[in-house]
Amino acid sequence: MSNIVIIGTQWGDEGKGKIVDLLAEYADTVVRFQGGNNAGHTMVVNGEQFISHLVPSGILQGKTCIIGNGLVVDPAVLIEEIDYLQNKGVQVHHDNLKISERAHVIMPWHKQMDVARENAIGDKKIGTTGRGIGPCYEDKASRRGIRFSDLLDSDVFEEMVRENLKEKNFILENFHSEPGINPDDVIREYTSYAARLKPYVENISETLDRQLKSGSRILFEGAQGTHLDIDHGTYPFVTSSICVSSNAASGSGLGPRSLTDILGIVKAYTTRVGAGPFPTELFDDIGNRIQKKGAEFGATTGRKRRCGWLDMVILNNAVRLNSLTGLVITKLDVLGGLDELKICLGYDYNGNKLDYFPTSLKVLAQCTPIYETLPGWPEDISGIRTYDELPANTKSYLKRIEELSAVPIDIISVGPGRDETIVLNNPFKR
Numbered sequence: 249m250s251n252i253v254i255i256g257t258q259w260g261d262e263g264k265g266k267i268v269d270l271l272a273e274y275a276d277t278v279v280r281f282q283g284g285n286n287a288g289h290t291m292v293v294n295g296e297q298f299i300s301h302l303v304p305s306g307i308l309q310g311k312t313c314i315i316g317n318g319l320v321v322d323p324a325v326l327i328e329e330i331d332y333l334q335n336k337g338v339q340v341h342h343d344n345l346k347i348s349e350r351a352h353v354i355m356p357w358h359k360q361m362d363v364a365r366e367n368a369i370g371d372k373k374i375g376t377t378g379r380g381i382g383p384c385y386e387d388k389a390s391r392r393g394i395r396f397s398d399l400l401d402s403d404v405f406e407e408m409v410r411e412n413l414k415e416k417n418f419i420l421e422n423f424h425s426e427p428g429i430n431p432d433d434v435i436r437e438y439t440s441y442a443a444r445l446k447p448y449v450e451n452i453s454e455t456l457d458r459q460l461k462s463g464s465r466i467l468f469e470g471a472q473g474t475h476l477d478i479d480h481g482t483y484p485f486v487t488s489s490i491c492v493s494s495n496a497a498s499g500s501g502l503g504p505r506s507l508t509d510i511l512g513i514v515k516a517y518t519t520r521v522g523a524g525p526f527p528t529e530l531f532d533d534i535g536n537r538i539q540k541k542g543a544e545f546g547a548t549t550g551r552k553r554r555c556g557w558l559d560m561v562i563l564n565n566a567v568r569l570n571s572l573t574g575l576v577i578t579k580l581d582v583l584g585g586l587d588e589l590k591i592c593l594g595y596d597y598n599g600n601k602l603d604y605f606p607t608s609l610k611v612l613a614q615c616t617p618i619y620e621t622l623p624g625w626p627e628d629i630s631g632i633r634t635y636d637e638l639p640a641n642t643k644s645y646l647k648r649i650e651e652l653s654a655v656p657i658d659i660i661s662v663g664p665g666r667d668e669t670i671v672l673n674n675p676f677k678r
């Protein structure tokens with residue numbers, strides 16, 4: 249029985265939402281295991297676009313959707329998203345959406361602190377989404393966090409809000425010169441969220457274990473990407489959660505042997521939103537063309553995404569860190585019409601070739617990409633549905649990625665729609 253993990257290999261926005269929506273047809277349950285509403289996952293079905301920030305992307309296929317213990321959840325955003333989906337005619341109810349009682353709750357001070365801190369550091373800012381993700385994970389690690397089980401217990405919740413605000417208000421007022429937060433307002437606001445979300449909250453580890461024992465197939469939906477991972481990414485220009493595949497188990501309350509296949513989602517080029525190193529970034533007309541043709545704007549913040557060539561140093565880092573069993577190449581259609589394409593094979597650092605990603609940002613800043621050039625293809629491939637029909641140069645580009653990564657390509661995406669896809673090897677059918 250297959251349980252498949254979907255993971256971003258680059259800096260997020262690889263098209264995870266589309267692929268989860270596609271593969272959810274063959275799964276029984278879809279689980280998010282980290283991050284929060286910093287994620288923006290896009291699905292396009294019959295020409296209609298849906299963007300989800302917290303609800304797993306299996307919801308359109310009518311599957312059981314689970315928000316695992318590894319997430320930080322803004323309850324107001326979750327309620328808004330449930331309403332948005334219901335208004336679009338999608339069934340969302342507590343029998344098909346479940347929230348872990350161990351997931352952490354994003355509080356108003358987390359959001360205020362996230363924005364205030366970014367403003368305070370000026371040009372060193374990380375370019376966070378401002379959703380309070382980092383400060384909420386900090387409180388989790390420092391054992392001051394509020395979990396859904398605490399939110400649902402009014403006495404515990406009230407005490408935790410008052411306790412937390414003693415310290416948070418001191419920092420907000422005295423360090424950031426920001427207005428403090430009134431505990432009574434927070435308690436009132438969050439009590440109404442608790443009432444609305446209570447039916448959805450349960451012990452997810454137990455739920456998933458029961459499902460596995462009854463033979464259900466589980467699809468784990470990663471958010472962000474390998475190079476935004478708190479341990480393995482371009483620290484400090486990262487998010488605050490563990491984005492690599494091993495956290496699919498821990499972040500949903502299962503053991504690692506429940507993960508069978510790991511699919512790495514690879515955008516056919518590279519993008520990054522927010523600040524931080526990006527060796528293959530393009531600052532020329534080709535970069536602009538890719539940005540425009542790929543409609544590269546953040547699904548959460550609407551910011552323009554930085555664009556560059558495919559980087560095998562990055563991809564091979566992701567192969568190793570995630571134990572990838574297959575690749576999904578997305579947005580291949582966007583590269584059509586370019587005379588030639590470049591793939592980065594390694595970095596030149598003071599005359600030496602590095603084929604691994606340096607830990608030191610100072611070293612990385614002195615690295616220049618070593619490129620291999622491949623011929624492009626003039627054709628529009630977005631209407632193609634079989635591998636054989638792809639232009640010869642498109643096939644060569646794909647073959648080269650397989651050779652350089654030593655991982656087979658299972659799925660090719662040639663457009664945003666669910667059906668704009670070439671499935672070579674469905675991991676649920678292996």
Ligand code: GDP
Pocket residue numbers: 256260261262263264265266287288289290291292542546547578579580581582661662663664665
């Ligand atoms: P995620 O965060 O990894 O789920 O990715 P996003 O949804 O943030 O960004 C991917 C964007 O590319 C979305 O607008 C998708 O609709 C779109 N998309 C996904 N796959 C393809 C593809 O193969 N071709 C094109 N042109 N767009 C795609």
Ligand code: IMO
Pocket residue numbers: 256259260261262286287288289374375376377378379380381382470471472473476485486487488521522523547
């Ligand atoms: P999906 O799941 C792309 C980036 C932010 C910023 C950094 C830290 O849609 O691929 P945070 O708010 O998490 O503290 O911001 O991480 N970032 C993402 N970039 N896709 C995402 O998610 C991202 N989530 C966070 O832009 O640079």
Ligand code: MG
Pocket residue numbers: 260261262287288289290547548
């Ligand atoms: Mg996204």
